[in-house]
Amino acid sequence: MSRINIVTTETANTEQLALLQAIQSKLGMVPNFLKVLANSPTALRAFLGLHGIASEGRLSPQTRERIALTVAQQNSCEYCVSAHTALGRKTGLTLSEIECNRLASSEDGKAAVAVKFARPLVEIITHVGMNILTNMIGKASRVEIDFPKVELKMAA
The missing domain is CATH 1.20.1290 (AhpD-like)
Structure with missing residues (x-):
């Protein structure tokens, strides 16, 4: 069981939901790790941005x-x-x-x-x-x- 609650589509606020839906659309799923990061939309956006930049290397x-x-x-x-x-x-x-x-x-x-x-x-x-x-x-x-x-x- 996660020590930090994951953000689901049911518990997400508008900003979190938009991020989760974008991830779902791109990956076909939302990994639980990203659902944990979604507790802070800023942290999730930063991670996704860094991941995107790193994948262009x-x-x-x-x-x-x-x-x-x-x-x-x-x-x-x-x-x-x-x-x-x-x-x-x-x-x-x-x-x-x-x-x-x-x-x-x-x-x-x-x-x-x-x-x-x-x-x-x-x-x-x-x-x-x-x-x-x-x-x-x-x-x-x-x-x-x-x-x-x-x-x-x-x-x-």
């Missing part, structure tokens, strides 16, 4: 799904592994290839480089994200510094 649909599978497995996201297994199959990936991708490998030499690089990249992004979060909370809360204080300097 140079990576093939197969490579994008290979990377998604590697990252989902590394982050222990059962929903994402399930979704990207189905999406990967639609792009033509075999079950054997999908299993390799989940282990940060590939039967295709060129794709193996991309999925192998995805693992350390996720760790780097995790650390950057964690530090941005702590920076923003520290600034917003003006928490008392309980370490030896170091003054900020202007960037060169």
Whole structure:
């Protein structure tokens, strides 16, 4: 059961309903993940926009799904592994290839480089994200510094 209520066509407000109907029209379904994001139409629009921009890049649909599978497995996201297994199959990936991708490998030499690089990249992004979060909370809360204080300097 979802920890956050999903937005359905029955519970959606006008703005949410328009977004859900657009997704239904494009995909033939509305994934539950997007129904969760629909709790914030702004967040859903941002995600859909980023997804659209990313899909215009140079990576093939197969490579994008290979990377998604590697990252989902590394982050222990059962929903994402399930979704990207189905999406990967639609792009033509075999079950054997999908299993390799989940282990940060590939039967295709060129794709193996991309999925192998995805693992350390996720760790780097995790650390950057964690530090941005702590920076923003520290600034917003003006928490008392309980370490030896170091003054900020202007960037060169």
